[in-house]
Amino acid sequence: MQAETVQKKRMLSGIKPSGELTLGSYLGAIKHWSARAEEFDCYYFMADLHAITVRQNPADLRRRTLEQLAQYIACGLDPQRNTLFIQSHVHQHAELGWVLNCYAMFGELSRMTQFKDKSAKNADNINGGLFTYPSLMAADILLYLPDFVPVGEDQKQHVELCHTIARRFNGIYGEVFKLPKPYVPKVGARIMSLTNPVAKMSKSEDADSGRVLLMDPPEQIMRQFKRAITDSDTENCVRYDKENKPGVANLMTIYSAVTGKSFEQIEAEFAGKGYGVFKPAVGEAVVEALRPIREEAAHLMKDKAYLEGVYRAGAEKASREAEKTLRKVYKKVGLLAK
Numbered sequence: 001m002q003a004e005t006v007q008k009k010r011m012l013s014g015i016k017p018s019g020e021l022t023l024g025s026y027l028g029a030i031k032h033w034s035a036r037a038e039e040f041d042c043y044y045f046m047a048d049l050h051a052i053t054v055r056q057n058p059a060d061l062r063r064r065t066l067e068q069l070a071q072y073i074a075c076g077l078d079p080q081r082n083t084l085f086i087q088s089h090v091h092q093h094a095e096l097g098w099v100l101n102c103y104a105m106f107g108e109l110s111r112m113t114q115f116k117d118k119s120a121k122n123a124d125n126i127n128g129g130l131f132t133y134p135s136l137m138a139a140d141i142l143l144y145l146p147d148f149v150p151v152g153e154d155q156k157q158h159v160e161l162c163h164t165i166a167r168r169f170n171g172i173y174g175e176v177f178k179l180p181k182p183y184v185p186k187v188g189a190r191i192m193s194l195t196n197p198v199a200k201m202s203k204s205e206d207a208d209s210g211r212v213l214l215m216d217p218p219e220q221i222m223r224q225f226k227r228a229i230t231d232s233d234t235e236n237c238v239r240y241d242k243e244n245k246p247g248v249a250n251l252m253t254i255y256s257a258v259t260g261k262s263f264e265q266i267e268a269e270f271a272g273k274g275y276g277v278f279k280p281a282v283g284e285a286v287v288e289a290l291r292p293i294r295e296e297a298a299h300l301m302k303d304k305a306y307l308e309g310v311y312r313a314g315a316e317k318a319s320r321e322a323e324k325t326l327r328k329v330y331k332k333v334g335l336l337a338k
């Protein structure tokens with residue numbers, strides 16, 4: 001037998017435990033991660049350091065961080081095949097984040113859409129962490145030299161800035177960092193609110209904002225879909241037209257992402273039928289897709305010792321990898337070794 005010589009490509013991504021995971025986080029991110037464990041060497045984490053750029057209730061943040069780990073596993077991220085860890089447990093993230101701050105320009109950081117949006121929403125707390133958020137995110141990525149960074153549409157700009165910073169650093173010190181490719185899914189990269197289909201479905205908004213949570217019970221999910229905003233069309237109303245029918249396009253995207261059906265197949269399935277049939281059908285498909293995840297996550301939350309074992313082992317492995325890159329960076333920039 002021939003020995004395995006091919007090095008697997010590496011994939012890395014994270015989610016902030018700043019709110020309960022939504023259908024958007026699942027369809028835009030986690031669903032695509034879990035499909036790749038065979039092919040890639042995968043690192044996924046809870047971005048708790050990023051979460052505190054907006055004020056958090058400490059007890060809720062701790063609870064959500066653990067729940068998020070349970071949900072990652074329940075979504076199919078097997079801890080035996082994926083390195084699952086908590087960002088703050090791997091000190092190298094904050095350390096490289098600081099170094100990269102010195103290579104990220106004020107103008108670049110000011111132009112980030114997320115910074116502008118979050119500053120508008122948190123006018124009384126536009127803190128330095130919110131501003132330098134992309135440098136820490138660049139550190140999260142560059143420490144592990146990944147080939148791909150799977151993210152939803154809204155995080156693409158941050159991955160691009162990570163490239164800019166890495167290229168600048170490499171330009172001065174030689175090829176230290178690998179430039180990863182953002183991997184944005186074709187369907188589901190931007191799931192919109194069910195009640196305001198021109199705004200992203202967000203975990204930091206309240207329950208009335210048209211979001212669906214991964215852990216919502218079936219009745220709640222059905223209620224949210226039945227009250228989803230569509231339009232006043234009655235004939236052939238289930239058509240994909242993002243410009244003129246954003247609510248319907250969003251529901252079709254969700255239905256397509258959970259069932260694997262194409263937009264043409266969905267249009268054919270609901271030809272001649274109204275929203276009274278379409279909306280509950282999407283709700284039911286989502287309920288069935290999320291049911292096993294919700295049940296497994298609830299089951300895992302009962303075994304805290306198991307979850308602790310997973311995140312400790314994950315941090316240990318991640319830290320070993322991260323340390324190699326951090327040492328190299330410290331040396332390159334001229335920090336004296338200990």
Ligand code: TYM
Nearest residue numbers: 013014015016024025028029047140151152189190191201
């Ligand atoms: P976060 O926590 O806002 O979102 C996590 C992931 O879910 C995707 N996402 C969505 N996709 C489709 N539709 C939606 N409505 C939706 N809402 C969220 C996001 O695009 C993201 O992929 N800064 C990151 C976390 C992070 C990170 C990293 C990611 C920190 N360090 C390093 C990748 C690599 C964030 O706030 O994601």
